[in-house]
Amino acid sequence: MRFRSVASLLAFCCLFANGCSKGISRATAAIVFSVKGNVVFGNSERNHFQPVTLKSRIHSGNTVRSADGASIKLALIPGALAQLSGNSEIKIEELRIAKDGNQTAGGMRERSTRIRLNRGKIIVLFNRSDRSASQFAITARELTVRADSDCLFCVWTDGTTTRVTCARGEINASADAQPPAAIAPGYFQKSPTAGKEPLAAADDAAAQIDITESLEIGEQLRDQALGWQNRRPL
Numbered sequence: 357m358r359f360r361s362v363a364s365l366l367a368f369c370c371l372f373a374n375g376c377s378k379g380i381s382r383a384t385a386a387i388v389f390s391v392k393g394n395v396v397f398g399n400s401e402r403n404h405f406q407p408v409t410l411k412s413r414i415h416s417g418n419t420v421r422s423a424d425g426a427s428i429k430l431a432l433i434p435g436a437l438a439q440l441s442g443n444s445e446i447k448i449e450e451l452r453i454a455k456d457g458n459q460t461a462g463g464m465r466e467r468s469t470r471i472r473l474n475r476g477k478i479i480v481l482f483n484r485s486d487r488s489a490s491q492f493a494i495t496a497r498e499l500t501v502r503a504d505s506d507c508l509f510c511v512w513t514d515g516t517t518t519r520v521t522c523a524r525g526e527i528n529a530s531a532d533a534q535p536p537a538a539i540a541p542g543y544f545q546k547s548p549t550a551g552k553e554p555l556a557a558a559d560d561a562a563a564q565i566d567i568t569e570s571l572e573i574g575e576q577l578r579d580q581a582l583g584w585q586n587r588r589p590l
Contacts, residue, residue, distance in 0.1 A: 384451050385413035386430045389580040393426025393442070400447070419447045422476070429573075429580055433467045435483040436492055436503075437577040444476020469493070477512040477566075479573045482525075496520075499547040502528045502536070508574045509539075510566040518547045521557055521566035523574065542567065 391408045398405035400419040406412075408428055414420060422428060424443045431437050433451055440446060450470040471478070473496040482503040484490045492503040496513040499520065503509070507525025512518070520529050521544035530536035531547050539545055543554035544563040557563035 382453065383416050384433060384453050385415045386432050386448065386451060387584070388412050388414070389429040389431065389437075389577070389584060391426075391428045394423035395426050395428045395440075396421050414448060416448055416451050419445060419474075421445045429577055431581060431584075432471070433469050433492075435467065435490070436469055437481045437581055439479045439573045439577060441477040441479070444478065445474040446478060447472045447474065467491070471495070473511055473513055475513060475515050477510060479508075479510045479570050479577075481508050481574045481577045482506065497547065498531050499545075500530050502530075504528065508570050510570045512562075512566065519562065519566070520545050520547075521563045521570065522554075523567050523570035 388408060388410050391410070395408040396405040397408050397412065397414050397418050397420045399417070405419075405421070408414075408420070414430070420428065420440060422440050422442050422444050426442045427439055429437070429439045432448075433453055448471055450468055452466075452468040454466040468491040470491075471494045473494055478494065480492075480494070480503070482492055483506050484504070490504075494501045494511050496511055496518040497515070499518045501509070501511055501520050503525075504527075505525055507527050508523040509525075509527050510521045510523065512521075520527070520539060522539040522541050524541050526541070527539050528536040529539055529545050529547075534552075537545060537552060537554060539554045542557050544557050544560065544566065545554045555563075557567050
């Protein structure tokens with residue numbers, strides 16, 4: 357199924373970013389769409405965590421942890437939606453946007469997100485606006501995944517092995533100083549691995565599950581983003 361409701365999602369992006377001062381890049385906070393089970397966030401260095409609610413605003417530097425069977429869906433930055441699965445942990449290293457003025461229609465100049473996946477699984481739906489520079493990266497151990505165009509993908513790690521699976525669009529993955537490898541829809545890459553080329557997800561049971569879950573969660577994320585936009589006071 358192709359991406360749909362792109363115009364509505366871009367409108368959501370503008371609403372998300374409204375309030376930034378003209379010409380100034382500012383840190384922003386992730387918006388929680390839904391939370392299931394025990395999910396907490398806070399400062400891992402101080403071991404200070406609190407339960408995630410729909411009113412929580414998760415900032416750069418925060419760590420998000422989900423218990424077994426739990427999950428959380430959120431908007432990281434405009435156009436970047438994600439679900440963190442159960443028994444997973446991410447550290448948000450950067451959430452930043454820059455916008456020209458306070459108008460609600462357009463004006464987005466730059467979006468930047470950097471996340472570290474310490475364990476578990478995250479599914480990301482990314483929509484890029486042609487009018488803004490976008491930087492989106494997820495690091496899991498030595499592997500870094502970057503989204504440069506509209507895409508839907510999954511990253512999983514158990515702390516030793518990392519698997520990146522692309523369901524739609526195209527993503528780039530690189531390990532250490534190696535050149536990035538393009539991963540097309542229906543393909544995945546593992547790290548560490550002897551091979552450098554992505555493999556067909558159809559030949560791997562875990563990657564097939566990644567594809568199925570990503571397609572299902574991607575639709576849910578899109579619907580929840582549009583629902584949040586419709587509920588938001590003007």
